[in-house]
Amino acid sequence: MDNQDVSQCQSVGRVTPQTAVFEQTLALKSGAVLPGFALAFETYGTLNTAKSNAVLVCHALSGNHHVAGFYDADHRKETLGWWDNLVGPGKPLDTRRFFVVGVNNLGGCHGSTGPMSIHPETRKPYGADFPLLTVEDWVAAQTYLADYLGIDTWAAVIGGSLGGMQALQWTLEYPERVRHGMVIASTPRLSAQNIAFNEVARQAILSDPDFHGGHYYEYDPTAKQPIKPRNGLRLARMVGHITYLSDDQLAEKFGRRMRHGAHRFNYEVEFEIESYLRHQGDKFAEAFDANTYLLATKALDYFDPAFDYAGDLRAALARAKADFFVASFTTDWRFTPEKSREIVYALLHNGLNVSYAEIDCDAGHDSFLLATPHYHAALTAYLQGITL
Amino acid sequence: MSSALTRMHGRFDFAHIARWIAPGERVLDLGCGDGALLCLLQETRQIHGYGVELDPTNVTACIRNGVNVLQFNLERGLSGFEDHSFDHVIMSLSLQTVRHTVPILQEMLRVGREAVVSFPNFAYKPHREAIAAGHMPVSRHLPYQWFDSPNVRFFTLTDFERLCADERIEILERMSFAEGRLVTEDPNLNAEVALYRIRGQRSGIL
Numbered sequence: 001m002d003n004q005d006v007s008q009c010q011s012v013g014r015v016t017p018q019t020a021v022f023e024q025t026l027a028l029k030s031g032a033v034l035p036g037f038a039l040a041f042e043t044y045g046t047l048n049t050a051k052s053n054a055v056l057v058c059h060a061l062s063g064n065h066h067v068a069g070f071y072d073a074d075h076r077k078e079t080l081g082w083w084d085n086l087v088g089p090g091k092p093l094d095t096r097r098f099f100v101v102g103v104n105n106l107g108g109c110h111g112s113t114g115p116m117s118i119h120p121e122t123r124k125p126y127g128a129d130f131p132l133l134t135v136e137d138w139v140a141a142q143t144y145l146a147d148y149l150g151i152d153t154w155a156a157v158i159g160g161s162l163g164g165m166q167a168l169q170w171t172l173e174y175p176e177r178v179r180h181g182m183v184i185a186s187t188p189r190l191s192a193q194n195i196a197f198n199e200v201a202r203q204a205i206l207s208d209p210d211f212h213g214g215h216y217y218e219y220d221p222t223a224k225q226p227i228k229p230r231n232g233l234r235l236a237r238m239v240g241h242i243t244y245l246s247d248d249q250l251a252e253k254f255g256r257r258m259r260h261g262a263h264r265f266n267y268e269v270e271f272e273i274e275s276y277l278r279h280q281g282d283k284f285a286e287a288f289d290a291n292t293y294l295l296a297t298k299a300l301d302y303f304d305p306a307f308d309y310a311g312d313l314r315a316a317l318a319r320a321k322a323d324f325f326v327a328s329f330t331t332d333w334r335f336t337p338e339k340s341r342e343i344v345y346a347l348l349h350n351g352l353n354v355s356y357a358e359i360d361c362d363a364g365h366d367s368f369l370l371a372t373p374h375y376h377a378a379l380t381a382y383l384q385g386i387t388l
Numbered sequence: 389m390s391s392a393l394t395r396m397h398g399r400f401d402f403a404h405i406a407r408w409i410a411p412g413e414r415v416l417d418l419g420c421g422d423g424a425l426l427c428l429l430q431e432t433r434q435i436h437g438y439g440v441e442l443d444p445t446n447v448t449a450c451i452r453n454g455v456n457v458l459q460f461n462l463e464r465g466l467s468g469f470e471d472h473s474f475d476h477v478i479m480s481l482s483l484q485t486v487r488h489t490v491p492i493l494q495e496m497l498r499v500g501r502e503a504v505v506s507f508p509n510f511a512y513k514p515h516r517e518a519i520a521a522g523h524m525p526v527s528r529h530l531p532y533q534w535f536d537s538p539n540v541r542f543f544t545l546t547d548f549e550r551l552c553a554d555e556r557i558e559i560l561e562r563m564s565f566a567e568g569r570l571v572t573e574d575p576n577l578n579a580e581v582a583l584y585r586i587r588g589q590r591s592g593i594l
Contacts, residue, residue, distance in 0.1 A: 325451075345468045348438065348470075351414075353456050354438075354456055355451050356457070356460075357444075358460075359444075374447075374448065377444075381449075385454055
């Protein structure tokens with residue numbers, strides 16, 4: 001690895017999630033108001049006395065606050081954080097230098113207030129009554145956590161994909177509170193094709209007989225397995241997953257390889273890619289909540305900072321004051337490099353400092369989660385250049 | 389920064405380019421390598437600079453050197469950059485590696501108020517001697533063998549100046565060098581590198 005001794009890279013070790021509870025009401029962009037909320041979060045490293053070394057890691061569609069380290073030393077791999085290759089001592093986001101915060105977004109299903117939470121008045125899970133959210137709402141909720149942790153200004157806010165949108169939104173809504181926006185594998189707005197894939201995912205969930213209008217938590221609580229729209233969520237994940245990977249990568253990983261070596265003329269798993277997708281879908285359907293998935297895909301669809309500026313992204317980004325690191329991946333056909341370049345040109349228009357890396361990696365949209373040498377070398381160089 | 393000065397030493401043309409840049413300018417450096425020139429201009433001219441570079445190792449080096457770098461492919465042009473959004477657009481010792489010579493010059497003069505280009509002189513005396521002896525020249529500024537050269541355009545000072553005349557590009561200043569020294573006499577024969585400050589010819593109203 002370029003300029004990075006792998007033997008120096010260590011894990012942040014065993015971590016424990018925390019929860020911050022906020023009694024204040026939160027007015028959402030939709031007009032709805034939450035009477036209070038909780039955010040699950042984790043921290044790694046130590047906040048310095050000047051409180052100048054805090055970095056917020058924003059998660060994507062299916063992520064959460066468990067960014068780095070592990071929960072269970074005996075099941076280290078299974079309980080590893082989703083961006084563990086980025087965060088730790090000696091890693092690009094070096095916890096010997098930075099105080100790193102991971103947060104589960106509002107509306108999430110891993111500890112933050114969301115559709116699974118109990119509505120304070122009805123004493124039942126919010127379910128479909130949980131208000132729809134936007135990236136702006138997520139960022140607004142994250143400011144409460146920043147205040148709670150005593151962080152006036154983030155040294156950096158970093159995120160990939162939907163996380164990158166939050167990083168960008170931070171620099172627009174709270175320009176005084178972010179010194180560096182790190183926007184990776186992201187886009188200033190979803191394309192019609194992106195929204196189309198999200199709509200297929202939503203319809204899979206909404207049309208599942210176990211969805212029960214979003215109030216499935218209340219159905220048959222005596223059942224051994226809680227009722228949830230498993231099949232819908234599984235389908236949603238399967239179609240989503242295809243868009244995260246590249247054609248070349250699927251060809252290389254699975255090709256037309258068959259499980260039994262011969263055609264069996266039935267609908268069981270025949271091709272290895274079918275087995276892989278089913279496994280991914282099953283795993284996700286157990287671990288994730290369908291209502292959270294629905295609202296997160298809507299937040300993706302709504303995101304468009306240029307919307308209030310007659311579609312002019314350059315005007316929309318005029319509020320930003322941060323320095324930027326923008327990165328895209330050559331085989332990402334979900335959020336293409338062209339979309340990242342659009343962000344870069346809008347930043348240039350506003351005279352902001354920006355570095356842009358276009359990483360050659362065959363793993364499609366999910367490339368942002370890998371430790372490709374050039375990618376991590378560029379991240380390391382940028383993060384090392386941040387003054388504390 | 390001493391590291392920048394060390395690198396500058398290896399690239400004598402940087403100091404001369406710096407003399408053409410006013411403090412606080414917006415500068416775009418095409419093919420900026422490890423960012424040494426921008427680093428120097430940031431320190432000595434307090435410029436607001438951006439480099440364009442395709443090579444991943446150089447991109448990382450730029451970031452490490454505290455230089456804004458954009459990993460764009462120059463062969464795709466500069467269409468994303470706005471008209472006259474920079475005071476100077478620089479292409480230092482890279483013009484000979486770009487296939488679309490005229491379009492890139494026009495683009496530089498669209499994006500920049502002025503442009504600065506430097507290139508190795510194919511008509512430098514030792515190069516002529518190499519050709520006369522039956523070989524393609526290999527020298528400090530043309531260090532490649534004919535079969536592994538990244539250069540795709542081979543031209544001389546005279547050739548470049550004729551192109552500028554044909555394309556209505558105004559040459560504001562020229563400096564030529566050999567072995568790190570200024571050359572004044574017959575530069576097309578005696579200079580190994582030439583450095584030009586150019587601009588698009590203005591209409592009568594301007």
